[in-house]
Amino acid sequence: MKKFIPPPQSGHGMRVIICEDYAQLSKTAAQIIARQVRSKPTTVLGLATGSTPLGTYRELIRMHREEGLDFSRVTTFNLDEYLGLPPDHPQSYHKFMWDNLFSKINIDPQRVHIPNGLAEDLDAECRNYEEAIRQAGGIDLQLLGLGRDGHIGFNEPSSSLGSRTRIKTLTEETVRDNARFFEREEEVPRFAITMGVGTIMEARKILLLAAGQSKAQAVKATIEGPVTAEFTASVLQLHPRVAIVIDEDASSLLKRRSYYKYVEEKARELGQEPN
Ligand code: GLP
Numbered sequence: 001m002k003k004f005i006p007p008p009q010s011g012h013g014m015r016v017i018i019c020e021d022y023a024q025l026s027k028t029a030a031q032i033i034a035r036q037v038r039s040k041p042t043t044v045l046g047l048a049t050g051s052t053p054l055g056t057y058r059e060l061i062r063m064h065r066e067e068g069l070d071f072s073r074v075t076t077f078n079l080d081e082y083l084g085l086p087p088d089h090p091q092s093y094h095k096f097m098w099d100n101l102f103s104k105i106n107i108d109p110q111r112v113h114i115p116n117g118l119a120e121d122l123d124a125e126c127r128n129y130e131e132a133i134r135q136a137g138g139i140d141l142q143l144l145g146l147g148r149d150g151h152i153g154f155n156e157p158s159s160s161l162g163s164r165t166r167i168k169t170l171t172e173e174t175v176r177d178n179a180r181f182f183e184r185e186e187e188v189p190r191f192a193i194t195m196g197v198g199t200i201m202e203a204r205k206i207l208l209l210a211a212g213q214s215k216a217q218a219v220k221a222t223i224e225g226p227v228t229a230e231f232t233a234s235v236l237q238l239h240p241r242v243a244i245v246i247d248e249d250a251s252s253l254l255k256r257r258s259y260y261k262y263v264e265e266k267a268r269e270l271g272q273e274p275n
Pocket of ligand 1: 048049050051052053079080144145146147148151152153154174178
């Protein structure tokens with residue numbers, strides 16, 4: 001029987017890429033983003049906050065400085081923002097993005113979009129955000145972190161899997177998890193404005209990052225659990241083109257861990273780029 005070898009570049013679907021450590025994870029993620037930006041300089045990127053993408057952003061800044069990675073025509077949409085925090089509040093996602101990425105690359109501020117958590121008419125803010133994504137031609141590559149309760153953006157458990165940009169009430173667990181960035185837990189906003197699960201699923205490509213032992217359970221539920229609104233990241237199993245880049249610790253509970261590693265080895269032999 002003739003041996004079947006899939007043609008290079010045909011292999012999409014879900015790629016699970018297990019990296020040695022956080023540094024390698026950050027490099028791998030930045031390379032995926034850089035490849036996207038180089039192949040389409042007018043790329044529309046969906047961006048995420050949280051501690052996980054920090055290393056990726058540092059690596060993108062390095063690539064901009066040392067390799068001339070050009071963001072001048074890139075458009076960005078952030079996933080979410082806390083309600084009630086002004087853009088210059090130290091814990092606002094606006095401030096996070098400007099401090100950790102935008103102020104250090106050549107992005108055009110006119111092309112940066114982050115939901116406005118101070119909007120007077122929040123419904124209109126949500127509708128306009130969706131419309132702006134549509135006007136930009138949709139998101140080419142969406143970067144995601146992963147909440148311990150399975151949230152992507154701020155789509156907490158029981159979020160409709162078809163949901164659009166809207167206001168979400170944060171779970172107690174999320175408030176506690178995010179309290180580490182605030183002086184007191186009482187200061188953590190209880191509400192956020194977030195792209196919906198449906199909004200995220202419309203991105204052409206998705207890149208989800210998770211690092212550390214504390215994410216191992218969530219990673220397992222994302223990749224190997226049932227698709228359920230109880231755990232919104234699990235819906236990514238239905239996306240046609242998703243790369244999940246994790247470190248060894250975050251991969252520790254995966255049932256098919258060695259299979260994923262084997263598949264990636266083979267994909268590299270076949271020259272199939274991740275995402
Ligand atoms: C917040 C953000 C998410 C992020 C999550 C995980 O809740 N809204 O987008 O993925 O935190 O954060 P970390 O990467 O710090 O674990």
